[in-house]
Amino acid sequence: MANQGNISDQDKAMEHVKGLIRCFQDFPKPGISFKDICPILKDPCTLKTVTDVTSDHIRKNVGQIDAIIGLEARGFLFGPQIAMNLGIAFIPIRKSGKLPGPTIKVSYSKEYGEDVFEMQEDALKPGQKVVVFDDLIATGGTLVAACDLVKSAGCEVKQCIALLELEELNGKAKLSVPCHVLIKL
Numbered sequence: 001m002a003n004q005g006n007i008s009d010q011d012k013a014m015e016h017v018k019g020l021i022r023c024f025q026d027f028p029k030p031g032i033s034f035k036d037i038c039p040i041l042k043d044p045c046t047l048k049t050v051t052d053v054t055s056d057h058i059r060k061n062v063g064q065i066d067a068i069i070g071l072e073a074r075g076f077l078f079g080p081q082i083a084m085n086l087g088i089a090f091i092p093i094r095k096s097g098k099l100p101g102p103t104i105k106v107s108y109s110k111e112y113g114e115d116v117f118e119m120q121e122d123a124l125k126p127g128q129k130v131v132v133f134d135d136l137i138a139t140g141g142t143l144v145a146a147c148d149l150v151k152s153a154g155c156e157v158k159q160c161i162a163l164l165e166l167e168e169l170n171g172k173a174k175l176s177v178p179c180h181v182l183i184k185l
Helices: 002-020 038-042 044-061 081-084 141-153
Strands: 022-025 033-036 067-071 090-095 103-110 113-120 131-136 158-163 178-183
Touching: 002 038, 002 044, 002 090, 002 178, 038 044, 044 081, 044 158, 044 178, 067 081, 067 141, 081 090, 103 141, 113 141, 141 158
Parallel strands: 067 090, 067 131, 131 158, 158 178
Antiparallel strands: 022 033, 090 113, 103 113
């Protein structure tokens, strides 16, 4: 019975989080409906709810991992706190040219062109297990690229987690690993 109460409490909390998300039409370019998560970040209790719910999900459903991988840029807003909650490393994946030292790279296609993700060459050791976190999954392209980059380092992606999912774009179908979403839009 206690679990049902906790699930209900989490569901209510995530409904509150969902209610804070704002949409801006035609930003940053015509035809895009930008999902603004800044109201979540302005409220420390709500931010803590998101990171705690995510951390609890990982503990209960993913098992032992070595790092949280966060994607530039909004994955950086949640990933470090999730990693701290779990007592593990946070590893950033950034756009090309933003990380010092030797990096490994992967190119990927976006709706409006090509892009490159990079990770520092020594960020992970072969065989490590990770969760990849991003704020939003739309077409799935950035999460697929991040998973490919992690795999090229000889590591295993146990799961991808996204705060938001644009369900109609079916981006999760492109992933070769499980993907957990906190809020479906």
